[in-house]
Amino acid sequence: MVTFLAVCTSFLIGFLLTPILILILKKMKLIDTPGGRKIHNGFIPSMGGLSFVVASFIAVLTWFSLKQMIEVRFFLTAFGLIFTLGLRDDLVDLTAWQKLLGQFVASYIVVVFGDIRFTSLYGFFGIYDIPELVSYSITIFTIIALTNSFNLIDGLDGLAGSISIVTFTFLGWWFMQVDMSSYSMFAFILVGGVLSFLVFNWHPAKIFMGDTGSLSLGFALSVMTILFVNTNGTMNAYEGWKFNAPIASGLALLIIPIYDTCRIFTKRTLKGKSPFAADKSHIHHFMMRMGLRHDQVTLSLVVIKLVFIGLIFLGAGLNDHILIPLVAITAVFLGLRLDVITLRRVKVIQSQTPPILSLRQKKKSMNKPSVNQKILKKVNMTEN
Numbered sequence: 001m002v003t004f005l006a007v008c009t010s011f012l013i014g015f016l017l018t019p020i021l022i023l024i025l026k027k028m029k030l031i032d033t034p035g036g037r038k039i040h041n042g043f044i045p046s047m048g049g050l051s052f053v054v055a056s057f058i059a060v061l062t063w064f065s066l067k068q069m070i071e072v073r074f075f076l077t078a079f080g081l082i083f084t085l086g087l088r089d090d091l092v093d094l095t096a097w098q099k100l101l102g103q104f105v106a107s108y109i110v111v112v113f114g115d116i117r118f119t120s121l122y123g124f125f126g127i128y129d130i131p132e133l134v135s136y137s138i139t140i141f142t143i144i145a146l147t148n149s150f151n152l153i154d155g156l157d158g159l160a161g162s163i164s165i166v167t168f169t170f171l172g173w174w175f176m177q178v179d180m181s182s183y184s185m186f187a188f189i190l191v192g193g194v195l196s197f198l199v200f201n202w203h204p205a206k207i208f209m210g211d212t213g214s215l216s217l218g219f220a221l222s223v224m225t226i227l228f229v230n231t232n233g234t235m236n237a238y239e240g241w242k243f244n245a246p247i248a249s250g251l252a253l254l255i256i257p258i259y260d261t262c263r264i265f266t267k268r269t270l271k272g273k274s275p276f277a278a279d280k281s282h283i284h285h286f287m288m289r290m291g292l293r294h295d296q297v298t299l300s301l302v303v304i305k306l307v308f309i310g311l312i313f314l315g316a317g318l319n320d321h322i323l324i325p326l327v328a329i330t331a332v333f334l335g336l337r338l339d340v341i342t343l344r345r346v347k348v349i350q351s352q353t354p355p356i357l358s359l360r361q362k363k364k365s366m367n368k369p370s371v372n373q374k375i376l377k378k379v380n381m382t383e384n
Helices: 002-027 049-063 066-071 073-091 096-113 132-152 159-177 181-201 210-234 246-253 255-270 283-288 294-314 320-352 356-367 373-383
Strands: none
Touching: 002 049, 002 181, 049 073, 049 181, 049 210, 066 073, 066 181, 073 096, 073 181, 073 210, 096 132, 096 210, 132 159, 132 210, 132 255, 159 181, 159 210, 159 246, 159 294, 181 210, 210 246, 246 255, 246 294, 246 320, 255 283, 255 294, 255 320, 283 294, 283 320, 294 320
């Protein structure tokens, strides 16, 4: 009951704050202009993450008990730091090194003080225990990498919000049934907050979440997924729903940003470009070339995400040696099929589109003044 009230609080506050925020951002001219890599039309306010993060914090302060606050204090502190970092970046562009430093500090707080980390490889390659320093290093790197991977998919109306809602809903359910109520409630609170934002971010979007929202969500998803993986790998079967392939299960939960990042890094490297160079090679850009709308691309990727979640349920009894290759092969197969279908569709669209030169000639002929033949005949008769 408390969780339900917390979710309602987060949703209602976010729903009330977002339209006010839109007006304020427009007056302050804090807007995202079209052009370049931007594929939206018009001038849309950004920094929308401010509404659902604030709403989530208010819900936490309202409904969390003192014991729950103590349990998640380091996580909430780091989450607040990432939120501040994203807000600062939206207001004044930070350099890549400045953002990485902020993300490192937040990750360090969660890993070292909060003790949320990979403590083992859970039997993968026959490795169980790993040295503490290695554990810290791997976990901090993973959090930073996943946070930025999620940030990269925030390129379409409703995409980042929809993907995060699916994952947070799964994590909220799982944490609840293993009696980790603090993290379960926080996951569901974020669902309520992001859902209220989606009302205004769905295509055509009235506001974007910006780095304020995408970095915050990416950080929360990465940390809670790592907690999910480690708890799964170290728990007993009688303690709750146990996935015998914890690493593969975590991979499936964040498969969209992970696959997208690996895909664009590989393509840019093969073309001799910097893997960090900005372009329109993300999977959602590619799908847009098929002629799909923002909402159609978003729903398609959500369905793909649900397929992978279904896959880890079906393979709950398998270990990582089997399920990791299965998840990876499925992702690559679907990605390659999508590329083939998209290229085929793009060729069809191009074949049905008149060449630019003919369009220009047609435009010139339309703009060229025409002479009424009857009037011209009368003029000639008068002159004669």
